[in-house]
Amino acid sequence: MPIPSYATPLERFWQYTYRVICGLVFLFLIAPILIVIPLSFNVEPYFTFTERMLAFDPEGYSLRWYDTLLTFGMQAPEAPRDAAWWGDAWRNAHWIKATKNSIIIGAFSTLLATVLGTLAALGLSRPEMPFRSTIMAILISPMIVPLIITATGLFFFYSMTGLAGSYLGIILAHATLGIPFVIITVTATLVGFDHSLTRAAASLGAAPSTTFFRITMPLILPGVISGALFAFVTSFDEVVVVLFVAGHEQQTIPRQMWNGIREQISPAILAVATILVLVSIALLSTVELLRRRSERLRGVTPR
Amino acid sequence: MSATDPLTTADGLPLKRALMRAQRSARWRAFVLVAPLLLFVVVTFLVPIGQMLHRSVHNPAFPANMPALTEWFRATPAGTSPDDRAFAALAADLKQAAANRTVAIVGTRINYDLPGTRSLFTATGRRAAALAPPFRTALLEADARWGDPALWAAMRNASSAYTPGFYLSALDLTRGNDGTIERVPEQRRVYVPLFLRTFGLSAAITGLCLLLAFPIAHMLATLPLRWSNLLMILVLLPFWTSLLVRTTSWIVLLQQQGVINSTLVALGILGDDGRLTMIYNQTGTVIAMTHVLLPFMVLPLYSVMRTINPAYVRAARSLGATSWTAFRRIYLPQTVPGIGAGALLVFILAVGYYITPALVGGASGQLISNLIAFHMQDSLNWSLAAALSALLLGAVVILYWLYDRLIGIDNMKLG
Numbered sequence: 001m002p003i004p005s006y007a008t009p010l011e012r013f014w015q016y017t018y019r020v021i022c023g024l025v026f027l028f029l030i031a032p033i034l035i036v037i038p039l040s041f042n043v044e045p046y047f048t049f050t051e052r053m054l055a056f057d058p059e060g061y062s063l064r065w066y067d068t069l070l071t072f073g074m075q076a077p078e079a080p081r082d083a084a085w086w087g088d089a090w091r092n093a094h095w096i097k098a099t100k101n102s103i104i105i106g107a108f109s110t111l112l113a114t115v116l117g118t119l120a121a122l123g124l125s126r127p128e129m130p131f132r133s134t135i136m137a138i139l140i141s142p143m144i145v146p147l148i149i150t151a152t153g154l155f156f157f158y159s160m161t162g163l164a165g166s167y168l169g170i171i172l173a174h175a176t177l178g179i180p181f182v183i184i185t186v187t188a189t190l191v192g193f194d195h196s197l198t199r200a201a202a203s204l205g206a207a208p209s210t211t212f213f214r215i216t217m218p219l220i221l222p223g224v225i226s227g228a229l230f231a232f233v234t235s236f237d238e239v240v241v242v243l244f245v246a247g248h249e250q251q252t253i254p255r256q257m258w259n260g261i262r263e264q265i266s267p268a269i270l271a272v273a274t275i276l277v278l279v280s281i282a283l284l285s286t287v288e289l290l291r292r293r294s295e296r297l298r299g300v301t302p303r
Numbered sequence: 304m305s306a307t308d309p310l311t312t313a314d315g316l317p318l319k320r321a322l323m324r325a326q327r328s329a330r331w332r333a334f335v336l337v338a339p340l341l342l343f344v345v346v347t348f349l350v351p352i353g354q355m356l357h358r359s360v361h362n363p364a365f366p367a368n369m370p371a372l373t374e375w376f377r378a379t380p381a382g383t384s385p386d387d388r389a390f391a392a393l394a395a396d397l398k399q400a401a402a403n404r405t406v407a408i409v410g411t412r413i414n415y416d417l418p419g420t421r422s423l424f425t426a427t428g429r430r431a432a433a434l435a436p437p438f439r440t441a442l443l444e445a446d447a448r449w450g451d452p453a454l455w456a457a458m459r460n461a462s463s464a465y466t467p468g469f470y471l472s473a474l475d476l477t478r479g480n481d482g483t484i485e486r487v488p489e490q491r492r493v494y495v496p497l498f499l500r501t502f503g504l505s506a507a508i509t510g511l512c513l514l515l516a517f518p519i520a521h522m523l524a525t526l527p528l529r530w531s532n533l534l535m536i537l538v539l540l541p542f543w544t545s546l547l548v549r550t551t552s553w554i555v556l557l558q559q560q561g562v563i564n565s566t567l568v569a570l571g572i573l574g575d576d577g578r579l580t581m582i583y584n585q586t587g588t589v590i591a592m593t594h595v596l597l598p599f600m601v602l603p604l605y606s607v608m609r610t611i612n613p614a615y616v617r618a619a620r621s622l623g624a625t626s627w628t629a630f631r632r633i634y635l636p637q638t639v640p641g642i643g644a645g646a647l648l649v650f651i652l653a654v655g656y657y658i659t660p661a662l663v664g665g666a667s668g669q670l671i672s673n674l675i676a677f678h679m680q681d682s683l684n685w686s687l688a689a690a691l692s693a694l695l696l697g698a699v700v701i702l703y704w705l706y707d708r709l710i711g712i713d714n715m716k717l718g
Contacts, residue, residue: 011626022522025515030537032552032594033544035562039555047555048565116340123336128329133707135337140712142348144703146655148672149692152679153351156358156689176347179340184715237545240657244679257547261662265554273548280543284536287543 033277040065040270047267065271069095072268095272098256105167105252106235109174113231116175117182118224122216124183125190136183143180150177151244158245165247173241178231185230189223189294222294226287233283352696359469359689364412365461368405369396376462385455387439393449394431394438397424401431415684416457416468416477423448469690494674494691501671502698504589505653509600511593512649513642516600520641523601524608535605542598550662553591557582557663583665591659596652600645607641644710651702655695671695 003015043062044050052060071077073094079085090096123129124136142150154173155164163169197219201211239254246255253272260269310318366373371392385393400406410424427445434441442449460468460478471477475492476484486492519538523531541549556562559578567573581587611634619629657672664673671691678688706712 014626018518018522022519025519026534026537028515028594029541029597032549032556033541036548036552036555039562046560047558048560048562116343120337120340123333126329126333126336128326129333129337130330133712135341136712137703137707138349139340139344140715141703142344144651145352145699146657146672146695148655148657148675149352149355149696149699150348152675152688152692153348153353153355155679156354156685157351160354172347176344179344187713233543237547239547254545254547257545257551258658258662261547261551261554265551269551270555273545273551276545276548280540280545284539284543288536288539 036270036273037277040267040274042267042270045267047265047270065267068266068268069093069271073097094251094256095253098251098253101250102236102252102254105170105174105250106232108167108171109178109235110228110232112171112175113178113182114224114228117179117227117231118186118220120179121183121186121190125187125193139183140180142176147177147238147240151241154241155244164245165250167250169245170242170250173245174235174238175231177238177241178234181230181234182224182227185227186220186223189220193219219297222290222297226290226294229283229287233280355689356693356696358686359693360467361465362412362461362469362686363464364408365458366464368400368403368409369393369458369462372396372458373462376459381459384452387437389455390439390442390449391436394434394442397428397431398434401428406431411683412461413454413457415472415687416460417453420448420454420457423454469686470694472687473690473694494671497669497671497674498694501654504585504592504668504670505650508589508592508596508653509646509650511589512597512600513646515593515597516604516645517638520601520604520608523605524611525613538598538601541594542602546595546658549595550591550659553587553594553663554582557587557590582663583668585664585668587663587665588660588668588670591663592653592656595659596649599648599652603644603648604638604641607638607644611637640710644706644714647702647706647710648715651699651706654702655699 003012007015038053039047039049041061041063042050042053043060043064050060070089070093074088074092076085076088079088120139124132124139129135150173154169158164158169163172193216197215198211201215202208206214237254239252239258242250242252242255243258246252253276257269257272260266260272312318312321372389375389375392379389397406400409406424406428407421410421410428413424414421423446427442427449430445434445448454456478460466468478471484473494475487475495477487479485519534523534523538526534554561558564559580561582563581564573564578568575568578573579581590615633615637616629619633620626624632654670655672656670657676660668660670661673661676664670672695675688675691675695678684678691
């Protein structure tokens with residue numbers, strides 16, 4: 001925003017101050033996320049920049065915390081690093097097990113949330129849907145209700161139904177938590193959906209299923225994928241429900257991090273954090289690309 | 304065809320009926336699409352929460368394991384001092400409970416209302432088989448506390464499975480020995496102050512978020528799209544980053560040997576022994592939660608500010624308003640829907656936060672959620688946890704309803 005030529009000196013001063021304030025707020029937003037990246041390469045077990053790090057001395061940096069992620073929990077971490085060592089790591093290393101669990105739980109709950117959520121969004125965006133706002137309010141509520149309450153309720157429910165400590169229990173719970181995101185993104189894509197396209201397909205003789213897969217689906221696909229990514233991240237990041245209803249077997253990345261932070265926080269946590277930041281950068285870029293593609297497909301000009 | 308004849312379709316049906324039939328099938332089709340998800344959410348979400356609400360008023364531990372004494376309580380009015388029949392019933396129940404190994408369950412139940420009584424039950428339970436008539440003397444000999452009127456009042460309260468007692472505890476109320484409701488002594492009030500602290504801190508966090516979000520949302524809304532999209536990434540990246548990662552970062556930044564303190568010491572602003580305590584207290588909770596919730600304030604503000612026509616402010620300026628007046632009288636009122644949406648959303652999310660306060664809050668930065676978790680995992684007073692959850696849920700539902708009325712759930716946007 002350029003400063004107009006008629007601005008008084010006071011207004012000019014204010015404009016510069018305003019920019020500085022905005023810069024500081026952006027710094028507040030982003031600095032905590034970026035600060036963990038260099039610190040995760042610290043050779044010392046400290047959470048601050050050592051003098052050697054500040055002098056960019058290669059001696060001050062190391063990959064030892066990333067190595068810990070591999071070896072922590074292994075049966076023979078000191079063995080020579082051959083195929084047997086990697087097999088050991090794959091089977092026993094805690095962080096690798098947690099990653100496998102997180103991905104399994106995330107994938108299935110995302111699938112469930114996306115399929116059910118997309119169908120429901122198609123129904124909800126029809127004008128003739130009965131009790132639309134009430135049903136919408138119910139379906140969005142898992143996002144609003146505090147996680148601790150959901151977790152408490154699920155704890156009672158699962159201990160009664162025998163789902164406690166099972167993968168199925170966590171997958172169902174995470175699907176419930178991901179559903180609001182799918183509904184919100186898919187209904188947003190369906191706003192401004194040109195229904196004459198489906199009518200045209202029908203008048204040309206396409207069966208409803210053909211119309212759905214050939215006309216509707218490609219148009220709403222970007223929204224569906226964004227919704228799925230939101231649902232996946234929700235599951236991938238969720239710790240409260242896991243703490244309450246998961247058994248010892250279902251150790252996920254966030255739960256492992258939670259334990260790490262509570263017990264003794266070591267720079268290995270920062271190494272995990274760095275990897276997760278990179279994952280979130282990748283996810284964010286994907287969602288942004290999808291959003292632009294969706295806007296182009298629907299002929300909506302970006303705001 | 305006369306004017307009074309109803310309009311009909313080609314196959315002779317009255318048009319009104321044909322239309323209604325078509326609309327009904329359209330409604331039905333729409334509902335069938337939503338039904339599977341609705342069923343899913345009801346089973347995996349609403350039923351568990353309903354069950355939790357039930358548990359907050361229902362605790363059968365005492366009547367299920369102490370049937371004879373429960374029967375005596377039912378037969379006598381409140382405030383009756385225990386007679387010989389009562390002691391006989393108590394002894395019979397204790398014997399039976401000891402045989403079933405359920406004395407500890409009963410003791411725990413009474414312990415919720417009268418701390419320190421669990422050991423009374425378990426100790427007497429171990430010797431219950433040896434109790435012989437007359438039971439009053441036998442029990443009072445075993446432990447004089449069996450004659451305590453407060454104990455009998457607590458047992459009477461616990462004798463009905465459905466009880467408002469957990470809500471009373473959750474509101475720092477208690478029943479006196481004669482059954483009247485009164486507030487607990489000042490130093491034992493825990494929950495009401497914690498609810499107040501939760502709402503207070505949430506309000507402070509909401510205010511801080513608004514203060515920080517307003518300038519950057521304004522900047523994002525007025526910059527050319529190319530630049531604002533780039534800066535938007537700085538808002539969206541935290542939104543997509545794991546909550547635990549962001550909390551860890553704040554621990555790294557704020558702790559005594561952390562980045563901020565070390566920098567201040569290195570710059571000579573602080574002495575090495577004067578390091579600031581910014582974490583494991585309320586300050587830590589407020590800073591970290593403001594950071595976590597800031598995107599939820601920026602996004603609604605931004606989407607409202609984008610639609611504000613800059614011509615209005617320019618018109619105000621050209622009519623002689625100072626820039627402050629133009630902002631206050633013209634710009635600010637137009638942003639109110641965004642402020643409302645963002646503030647409500649942030650407040651709703653803040654009230655129920657658990658992870659961040661648990662990790663960076665220390666003792667003074669804990670919120671009500673942390674106490675619910677404590678009662679679920681450590682003290683194992685599940686009914687009290689359920690009652691606290693129900694109260695928190697009530698607050699959140701009211702705020703959610705308000706959000707739906709004022710802003711509409713349909714207008715919730717993500718990025």
